[in-house]
Amino acid sequence: MHKPVLLKEALDFLNVRDGIYVDCTVGTGGHSIEILKALNGKGMLIGLDRDESALEIARERLKEYKNCYLFHSNYLDLKTILKKQNINSITGGVLMDLGSSSLHFDDLSRGFSFKNNAPLDMRMDRSQTLTAFEVINKYKESTLADIIYNYGEERHSRKIARLIVEKRAKNGPIKTTNELSDIIIKCYPKGIRFKIHPATRTFQAIRIEVNKELENINEFMCFIPELLSTGSRLTVISFHSLEDRIIKNCFKNASTLKVLTKKPVTPSEEEILYNPRARSAKLRATERI
Ligand SMILES: C[S@@+](CC[C@H](N)C(=O)[O-])C[C@H]1O[C@@H](n2cnc3c(N)ncnc32)[C@H](O)[C@@H]1O
Numbered sequence: 001m002h003k004p005v006l007l008k009e010a011l012d013f014l015n016v017r018d019g020i021y022v023d024c025t026v027g028t029g030g031h032s033i034e035i036l037k038a039l040n041g042k043g044m045l046i047g048l049d050r051d052e053s054a055l056e057i058a059r060e061r062l063k064e065y066k067n068c069y070l071f072h073s074n075y076l077d078l079k080t081i082l083k084k085q086n087i088n089s090i091t092g093g094v095l096m097d098l099g100s101s102s103l104h105f106d107d108l109s110r111g112f113s114f115k116n117n118a119p120l121d122m123r124m125d126r127s128q129t130l131t132a133f134e135v136i137n138k139y140k141e142s143t144l145a146d147i148i149y150n151y152g153e154e155r156h157s158r159k160i161a162r163l164i165v166e167k168r169a170k171n172g173p174i175k176t177t178n179e180l181s182d183i184i185i186k187c188y189p190k191g192i193r194f195k196i197h198p199a200t201r202t203f204q205a206i207r208i209e210v211n212k213e214l215e216n217i218n219e220f221m222c223f224i225p226e227l228l229s230t231g232s233r234l235t236v237i238s239f240h241s242l243e244d245r246i247i248k249n250c251f252k253n254a255s256t257l258k259v260l261t262k263k264p265v266t267p268s269e270e271e272i273l274y275n276p277r278a279r280s281a282k283l284r285a286t287e288r289i
Helices: 007-014 030-039 052-061 075-084 102-106 132-138 141-152 157-171 177-186 200-211 213-227 241-253 269-274 276-280
Strands: 020-023 044-049 068-072 093-097 233-238 257-259 282-288
Touching (some): 007 093, 007 233, 007 282, 020 030, 030 044, 030 093, 044 052, 044 075, 052 068, 052 102, 075 213, 132 141, 132 200, 141 157, 141 200, 177 200, 200 213, 213 241, 241 257, 241 282
Parallel strands (some): 020 044, 020 093, 044 068, 093 233
């Protein structure tokens, strides 16, 4: 089961009281359940997730809360969802807990991890058409290299993209995580021990591209301030520097938001020990003025 990250800190910043709250990334409901407990039957929680399997678990877990409404949706569709619920403005607060859920990596068939052999997929929303297979086999070399460099911060990006394109031209489509991982390993110097597996950065980059993770955050940050009531809070947990940079800049540049976290809040050593996935988490919070 996915362990929620920075749970107490997120709840403290959201400052839950009566009102309308939105969890944009419900996942399996770890943060949502605590928001609902704090609401204590008052107000309402709207929860969204683009991953139907995660949402199914959340539905079961949160079924006793009658003030909880869950939707299989991209958070970019929040405006439409609120409109359908006749909600003009978010009076409580919004939570985003970005990145992937442990569920994505635990389900070996979904192709998120280079540690297991699976078809190249990596879709958070399995109803979307773009998969990792398309990216690896259809994108041209320069686009692949840019993605691997920009989203993975991988210094061997050009070499990796070149070998991917050579292999697919020679042997046909690259179909599995193992095939991709083997290609990446060949682009690294031999006989050196690496701190992280050589495929880590490229897999991150392909996942970000398949799920349009950075574009989504950018677009969301453009419209969310206008949906918040005065005093309502937006709390975001991110997991890598590319996400954090976008959030930091959007918060700083939004004239209607007051930044509550001068520096990002990070997990305690105790939390990291109990949940190593938390080690790269950063929380930033703002309030609508
Ligand atoms: C880190 S998990 C959230 C975990 C959750 N807070 C919990 O405690 O169980 C991130 C979730 O965000 C979802 N997600 C990512 N991008 C999304 C988007 N654009 N719209 C909706 N959900 C998204 C993923 O499917 C994933 O379930």
